[in-house]
Amino acid sequence: MKRYRAIGRAQAGVTLVELMVAMAIGLIVVAGLAMMFANSSQAGRELDNTSRQIENGRYAVDFLSQEMAAAGFYGDVPYAGGVYTQPNPCATTLDQLGWDDASKKRPDPIEGKAAGAMAGVTCASNPSASSSAVVLRRLDTNTTAQASVVDSAAVAYVQTSQCNNDLASTVFVASTQKGAFTLRNLSCSGPGDVRRYLSRIYYVAKCNECSGAGADTVPTLKRAELAGDKVVVTPLAVGIEHIALEYGFDTNNDGSPDVYRTGLSGVAGAADNAWANVVTARVYVLARTADEEHAYTDTKRYVMGLEGTLGPYNDKYKRKVFVATAKLQNVAGPREN
Numbered sequence: 001m002k003r004y005r006a007i008g009r010a011q012a013g014v015t016l017v018e019l020m021v022a023m024a025i026g027l028i029v030v031a032g033l034a035m036m037f038a039n040s041s042q043a044g045r046e047l048d049n050t051s052r053q054i055e056n057g058r059y060a061v062d063f064l065s066q067e068m069a070a071a072g073f074y075g076d077v078p079y080a081g082g083v084y085t086q087p088n089p090c091a092t093t094l095d096q097l098g099w100d101d102a103s104k105k106r107p108d109p110i111e112g113k114a115a116g117a118m119a120g121v122t123c124a125s126n127p128s129a130s131s132s133a134v135v136l137r138r139l140d141t142n143t144t145a146q147a148s149v150v151d152s153a154a155v156a157y158v159q160t161s162q163c164n165n166d167l168a169s170t171v172f173v174a175s176t177q178k179g180a181f182t183l184r185n186l187s188c189s190g191p192g193d194v195r196r197y198l199s200r201i202y203y204v205a206k207c208n209e210c211s212g213a214g215a216d217t218v219p220t221l222k223r224a225e226l227a228g229d230k231v232v233v234t235p236l237a238v239g240i241e242h243i244a245l246e247y248g249f250d251t252n253n254d255g256s257p258d259v260y261r262t263g264l265s266g267v268a269g270a271a272d273n274a275w276a277n278v279v280t281a282r283v284y285v286l287a288r289t290a291d292e293e294h295a296y297t298d299t300k301r302y303v304m305g306l307e308g309t310l311g312p313y314n315d316k317y318k319r320k321v322f323v324a325t326a327k328l329q330n331v332a333g334p335r336e337n
Contacts, residue, residue, distance in 0.1 A: 090123035099156070104171065158195055162192055246281070279332035283325075
């Protein structure tokens with residue numbers, strides 16, 4: 001029997017040309033994948049940057065409006081016959097805080113600070129020279145048991161009387177000493193409410209971390225708060241570049257705003273020349289991204305109410321304005337009755 005052997009084509013390696021073509025195709029694919037990954041990463045960073053901007057802006061405007069709404073909460077301190085004072089925002093000792101039971105004095109619930117005025121508020125570190133600020137004062141909404149008050153020269157408390165048998169001339173007591181709180185509750189069987197006094201300055205700082213190896217230039221909303229015999233500064237929201245405030249003054253004592261201003265009118269004796277007559281406040285918050293955006297230039301203008309417009313900045317930060325209005329119920333409420 002004849003045997004037939006299959007004759008096949010001999011196998012050979014790829015040619016240099018084929019190898020170079022394959023390598024070129026591979027490099028194109030790798031470059032495409034790298035570009036897609038880079039674009040995806042960049043888009044992710046920009047989305048995160050914008051998300052944090054929006055979150056911080058909303059938080060800042062909500063927080064400020066809630067704090068302004070609570071301003072002037074003085075517990076059961078009678079509104080009628082009260083005399084309002086304007087203490088130094090950086091005051092730390094009892095005699096400087098604006099309280100005096102004999103003359104029924106209490107501090108202004110709200111006090112605005114125009115752009116540039118924060119330079120004189122030495123307890124608020126690194127303030128922005130271009131942004132407004134606001135001082136808010138009230139009592140703690142939580143009461144402190146009289147027995148829990150620690151005698152000191154630092155922490156100020158206010159006690160109110162609800163007992164008809166207490167002296168009519170002493171409707172509240174402001175003190176740092178437990179023994180001074182002798183006013184009684186409604187049933188006259190125990191001590192009246194004792195509440196810690198709170199004084200807070202909200203302002204824009206030029207930096208979040210302002211010293212040390214991690215120092216930056218990210219504008220930040222901060223709070224300078226009375227804490228005993230000192231003022232403590234706390235960052236609240238990064239990327240807050242500017243705040244502007246409009247104050248609604250009640251000029252006819254009915255609890256409703258009659259005129260909005262960015263500050264006092266300057267007219268001696270006028271109702272809109274006293275912070276005690278502010279019944280509403282509108283806050284504008286300009287929030288920017290913490291990091292620059294790729295291939296972006298900010299050419300927009302931003303409306304900040306009566307304060308006017310800001311921009312264009314012509315830089316690579318994205319910005320957005322957030323607005324809220326708060327009613328100072330503790331000031332407006334008693335006037336509405």
